[in-house]
Amino acid sequence: MRFILGLTSGLVFGLGLVISGMSNPAKVLNFLDVFGTWDPSLALVMGGASFTTFVGYRLIWRRDRPLLMPRFEIPTRADIDAPLLTGAAIFGIGWGIGGFCPGPAWTALPLAAPGTLAFLPAMVAGMLAGLWVALRLKDRSQNAA
Numbered sequence: 001m002r003f004i005l006g007l008t009s010g011l012v013f014g015l016g017l018v019i020s021g022m023s024n025p026a027k028v029l030n031f032l033d034v035f036g037t038w039d040p041s042l043a044l045v046m047g048g049a050s051f052t053t054f055v056g057y058r059l060i061w062r063r064d065r066p067l068l069m070p071r072f073e074i075p076t077r078a079d080i081d082a083p084l085l086t087g088a089a090i091f092g093i094g095w096g097i098g099g100f101c102p103g104p105a106w107t108a109l110p111l112a113a114p115g116t117l118a119f120l121p122a123m124v125a126g127m128l129a130g131l132w133v134a135l136r137l138k139d140r141s142q143n144a145a
Contacts, residue, residue, distance in 0.1 A: 001068065002068045005067075005068065013103070014103075014106075014107040017103060017104045017107045018107050018108075020042070020045040021041065021042065021045070022042065022045065022101070022103075022104040022107075023100075023104040023105075023107040023108040023111075024108070025098060025099025025100050025108075025115055025116075025119075026099065027039060027041075027042065027099075028042065028095075028099040028100065028104075029096075029099040031043070032095075032096055032099075087130075090126075090130075094123070094126070098115075098119045098122075098123075099115075100116075100119050100123075102123060105119055105120055105123060106120070
């Protein structure tokens with residue numbers, strides 16, 4: 001049951017990305033181009049998502065526990081450190097250059113647009129490189145201790 005709900009949630013999310021235009025890099029880049037061909041329509045998408053999330057969380061927090069889990073799993077870290085800022089900067093630069101976030105990039109894959117077919121392997125390679133660097137840094141810090 002949990003798998004089916006997860007799959008359904010993912011499909012609804014992906015469908016929402018396609019319908020909203022978030023899987024169209026030209027639309028995203030036009031949204032980011034405030035001083036050029038600015039397209040403010042994605043602000044409505046983000047506003048709608050923020051509103052839905054706000055209402056959804058207010059409803060969910062009334063429950064004692066999630067529907068299919070024994071308890072809510074809330075992140076405990078609240079610090080802002082160099083890895084977080086570095087990752088956010090790399091993500092933002094990649095989004096601005098490519099016009100894709102990872103989720104919308106995957107939803108655009110069936111369209112087989114050349115930009116998507118170039119972006120996705122580069123994104124996966126970047127994720128693997130980041131994992132490799134993180135593991136190397138972890139090994140180095142453990143060996144130094």
